[in-house]
Amino acid sequence: xxxxxxxxxxxxxxxxxxxxxxxxxxxxxxxxxxxxxxxxxxxxxxxxxxxxxxxxxxxxxxxxxxxxxxxxxxxxxxxxxxxxxxxxxxxxxxxxxxxxxxxxxxxxxxxxxxxxxxxxxxxxxxxxxxxxxxxxxxxxxxxxxxxxxxxxxxxxxxxxxxxxxxxxxxxxxxxxxxxxxxxxxxxxxxxxxxxxxxxxxxxxxxxxxxxxxxxxxxxxxxxxxxxxxxxxxxxxxxxxxxxxxxxxxxxxxxxxxxxxxxxxxxxxxxxxxxxxxxxxxxxxxxxxxxxxxxxxxxxxxxxxxxxxxxxxxxxxxxxxxxxxxxxxxxxxxxxxxxxxxxxxxxxxxxxxxxxxxxxxxxxxxxxxxxxxxxxxxxxxxxxxxxxxxx
Amino acid sequence: xxxxxxxxxxxxxxxxxxxxxxxxxxxxxxxxxxxxxxxxxxxxxxxxxxxxxxxxxxxxxxxxxxxxxxxxxxxxx
Numbered sequence: 001x002x003x004x005x006x007x008x009x010x011x012x013x014x015x016x017x018x019x020x021x022x023x024x025x026x027x028x029x030x031x032x033x034x035x036x037x038x039x040x041x042x043x044x045x046x047x048x049x050x051x052x053x054x055x056x057x058x059x060x061x062x063x064x065x066x067x068x069x070x071x072x073x074x075x076x077x078x079x080x081x082x083x084x085x086x087x088x089x090x091x092x093x094x095x096x097x098x099x100x101x102x103x104x105x106x107x108x109x110x111x112x113x114x115x116x117x118x119x120x121x122x123x124x125x126x127x128x129x130x131x132x133x134x135x136x137x138x139x140x141x142x143x144x145x146x147x148x149x150x151x152x153x154x155x156x157x158x159x160x161x162x163x164x165x166x167x168x169x170x171x172x173x174x175x176x177x178x179x180x181x182x183x184x185x186x187x188x189x190x191x192x193x194x195x196x197x198x199x200x201x202x203x204x205x206x207x208x209x210x211x212x213x214x215x216x217x218x219x220x221x222x223x224x225x226x227x228x229x230x231x232x233x234x235x236x237x238x239x240x241x242x243x244x245x246x247x248x249x250x251x252x253x254x255x256x257x258x259x260x261x262x263x264x265x266x267x268x269x270x271x272x273x274x275x276x277x278x279x280x281x282x283x284x285x286x287x288x289x290x291x292x293x294x295x296x297x298x299x300x301x302x303x304x305x306x307x308x309x310x311x312x313x314x315x316x317x318x319x320x321x322x323x324x325x326x327x328x329x330x331x332x333x334x335x336x337x338x339x340x341x342x343x344x345x346x347x348x349x350x351x352x353x354x355x356x357x358x359x360x361x362x363x364x365x366x367x368x369x370x371x372x373x374x375x376x377x378x379x380x381x382x383x384x385x386x387x388x389x390x
Numbered sequence: 391x392x393x394x395x396x397x398x399x400x401x402x403x404x405x406x407x408x409x410x411x412x413x414x415x416x417x418x419x420x421x422x423x424x425x426x427x428x429x430x431x432x433x434x435x436x437x438x439x440x441x442x443x444x445x446x447x448x449x450x451x452x453x454x455x456x457x458x459x460x461x462x463x464x465x466x467x
Contacts, residue, residue: 131401139450150449159400159445165452184452261442264404268442271411272435277427278414 009056010083023076023093028054032071043067047075047090055089057154064213065095066109071102100353103204105131107211110238114213119220126225126242128257129193134161135257136224138181141166145231145250152254157261163192169199174209182218196257197239198250201231210237229253348378363388399442407434 004012015155030047037043043058045067056075067073077092097103114120139146141164153160163179168174178197185195197219199210209215210230219226228239229247240246247253346352352374353360360366370385410431414424 129401131399131404133399133401154447158443158447159441160447162447162449163452164449181437188452265439265442268404268407268435268438274411275414275428275431275435279424282424299422 006340017079027074027076057089058092072098120241132193134192136185136195138165138197139164140169149250149254157258170206179218196227199231210239216242403434
């Protein structure tokens with residue numbers, strides 16, 4: 001027989017209970033009732049089934065999951081008799097929501113809370129880079145979501161490095177792993193330009209990590225834009241709301257992130273064509289210059305202007321046939337035309353001989369004693385013919 | 391310090407090409423100056439097209455550096 005004082009007894013009882021019931025091994029399944037929060041710090045509620053009820057206590061900062069009366073939960077905690085009041089309660093360390101109803105309700109509550117805080121604000125959403133080079137990918141590498149995503153990226157684009165952070169996307173460790181991946185990425189040496197978080201579709205139980213406050217905050221805190229793609233066309237997860245862009249599926253996420261090489265290739269072709277067109281147009285407008293030059297040449301040589309024009313055109317054409325590169329074609333043509341400029345010929349040392357105002361082309365028109373006028377690049381002088389050489 | 395010529399990214403080249411085309415469209419093309427732009431534009435177009443056809447994608451798996459998750463064995467260390 002042992003006699004304890006009241007406080008000693010309570011201590012012994014608490015000790016016995018603590019040692020035999022641990023929140024790592026034992027959970028209590030029940031329905032939440034009489035839920036209340038006092039002073040924004042302490043949470044009290046009752047956990048009941050149809051035959052029994054137990055008091056529960058928790059702190060606000062420890063209880064991340066918002067609860068409501070009527071929700072079914074698993075509660076994990078230490079049973080304890082509070083010495084001062086003799087009151088028995090479970091000190092709850094964590095809870096799990098059971099059943100779709102509870103999860104939906106928690107989803108609604110969290111969505112409202114985060115929306116009010118501004119995590120879904122449109123103004124904060126950032127643009128995705130058009131041509132990313134480094135993408136951070138948080139996904140389960142065993143999943144179809146992952147293989148689909150990679151396949152579509154490879155089809156569409158090249159020159160990309162995908163930095164894969166493999167995580168569990170559901171189950172007990174999912175939230176921790178996903179949040180940890182976000183943290184790793186922020187601190188990485190490689191500057192990724194965009195982060196993508198994907199998984200396949202699933203039930204609301206499966207999607208719990210994507211509806212969690214921790215993952216939502218990790219997305220919000222990301223310094224680079226985040227694309228979320230849950231393989232789930234209908235319902236949206238909290239992660240979808242916080243994301244900079246929401247993709248309807250992992251494949252859609254791939255389409256959003258990288259361009260289609262065929263479309264870009266087409267755009268490049270169109271631009272090349274436009275350049276060529278403008279270049280041709282510039283050449284066309286330079287035909288005016290050509291006209292001036294041929295007129296000058298015709299005046300000087302006395303030939304008909306059409307003849308000169310034809311000659312110049314044939315030369316330029318012939319040159320164009322020889323040279324493949326447009327650049328050479330154009331500069332070559334310009335050079336030829338410029339060299340046909342009479343002024344240039346004179347500057348190079350050629351001279352023009354005039355007799356009685358007409359250009360002399362052959363010595364046959366000259367006789368000893370004739371007076372001729374000679375035009376040089378610089379200046380003109382007269383001369384008497386001394387001797388004709390044949 | 392010796393200057394290092396950085397390899398141009400696809401994005402830089404594509405943007406420069408867009409800029410040249412915009413310049414060509416907006417004003418009268420001077421034949422002499424236009425040639426330089428035209429040449430550069432063709433060069434860029436060539437580079438971009440080559441990039442689309444050739445370069446492959448790479449997947450690099452990141453192993454966690456410090457304690458935590460991402461697949462590393464938590465026992466011992």
